[in-house]
Amino acid sequence: MSWSLSGKVVWITGASSGIGRSLAVEAARRGAWLILSGRNVPALEETAALCERARLASENQQNAQKDEQEASPGARNHAACTLLPFDLADPEARLEAAQKALTIHGRIDVLMLNAGVSQRAKFVETSADVFNLIMETNFFAAVDIVRAVLPQMCSHSSGVIACVSSVAGLMGAPWRTAYSASKHAQAGFFSSLRTELYGSGIQISIVYPGFVRTAISENALAGDGTRHGKLDPLQKFGQNPEVTARTIWDKLETGKLDIKVAFELKARLGVFLSRYFPALFVRSISRHGGL
Template structure:
């Protein structure tokens, strides 16, 4: 990766995405900042180092047309794009039996199909330049699931299935893929999570409130990308569940039934 890469971050208006923008800009990166809310993106841009070097391109991960238009705008504004961070997404706080199918579809559309569509639209640019790095912000629940997160976990599992295969396909073309699996990070992810009927949860859960700072998560993500890691787990004790699930699935399944995952 170049010392001063051009980095495209989705979900850049808040949380991990905004922290990535601030941290990477301090290291000299040129940024493309994307999310639905242009006003919020402009505020993030103004808080970055060297704001005049950065570009704001609004998009909606649930609207494929906006994603192709965003790629056209990004490649017109920048000769090279070195890194794409598929960070935008939405969480869930509802039990499977209560959750409307349309809510499940919404979560899959944003978290999975949005990332896949944007990546596919940008892939010819990466292949033509013979280099590029795709970072995919999944979750520790991309490797296991918990009560109240069935659709969210499914969308993150799907990212692993897709991007693990893509990593192998594009390796010889000079491209790299890193799956990023945060645990609890102090953001508004639970406040913005969807409930059973599609309304916002509107509360910050204790697990999120006690999570790591977004800046710490951003620093770890950037380090993993520079090291060209295939997959990285970032967070606190909750990341140990990844290994417990691998080593003792039966024990994991007994424990997860008792854990408060709100």
């Protein structure tokens, strides 16, 4: 099932930086109507400005006017980018945000669940509050938002739900017990949901980024909840997030369900060893501290 972002209403969580920001800019370039969410309002405003520039750069004035005229009635009279800031870890806030998102254009065509928080601490050094916060943010928030948005998609027999997971959702790694658990939980939930929705016209895709040049490791939580503040070497030299975003949208538009992106040799080898040679994988990954 192939489709195009042009004219689609796309809600992106975690749009203030990293992969989420690049996904938003690329979607704007392809003609989508965007709802951008995150906690950092100034950063979301920066993303919106980048999206607007990308849209203008990709269309001349005549084509832009034509696209506006051909856009669906629900989207025609709204701004190309709408900001919807909220705290993903707050159950009431995320449900309220989901209801607001559904009213902005009257529908959501593509739900991109990108927001999340990582971890850099051993399990024995991670407080229960921090562990639960990571699970709440990465997993339960995604489930709640899908629960709120899915009925509308089912009523139209169309829609795309994409979850940005991680290579940590395909294998374990030290100092990421909560993060990896949340990403494995995402894989289980969305792959199961996909089987339930077979034939419904709704696409459920899981994205597994390998090593992308973002600040996720710097923003990761230590065991006491403080910011890790260090950039992992493999991320420092990782793929440009703009390239990652283009690849993700390209594959989503072709209907691909499981998407591995920025999977260089170490990521591919790690997943292979974890699956087929777990003892060798454990010895290897424990030496250099993970991903």
